[in-house]
Amino acid sequence: MPSFLDEINVHPAYQKAVDNHPLVGKNLRLPVRDDELPTDFVFHRRPLRHQLRDFLRFRDLPYHFLAHDPRVRKTKIENDIFRYRYERGEVDAMIVIAYPSGVHHGWPLEVETDFPPELFARTKIVVWRSGAMTTGRRREEVLALRDYRGGPVVLTMN
Secondary structure, rough: OOOOOOOOOOOOOHHHHHHOOOOOOOOOOOOHHHHHHHOOOOOOOOOOOOHHHHHHOOOOOOOOOOOOOOOHHHHHHHHHHHHHHHHHOOEEEEEOOOOOOHHHHHHHEEEEEEOHHHHHHOEEEEEEEOOOOOOOHHHHHHHHOOOOOOEEEEEEEO
């Protein structure tokens, strides 16, 4: 199992922009041991170092943008930030706009992996299917999202 100390390379232009940002710059001190992880949030799956860094940098900001290379596990960062803010009562829904086409179909499995089982059981997830969401059962499924109060809501689309 990888340690949260493992590192994945981040695009240099993105890293420079983040390092120079006044709210999330180089002053951020990352934990070096498991017992130094944040105490106000319990990770369901241990983060890698770059995931922990971005979680700590962006979790309290009103918006952010992740520009990592493909396949470096950005989904976990977003799921952890959403769960952190959901547990604090700040948000109740996450809309995922993913590229390229089809990538958004994998998000439900990632949410299941990143959420504790009791939270995932209460989570309402809808995967948008273009051309199939405006009529019938699919339409009702999407409309039901706005009234759902039993837990978090996740809508994924491309």
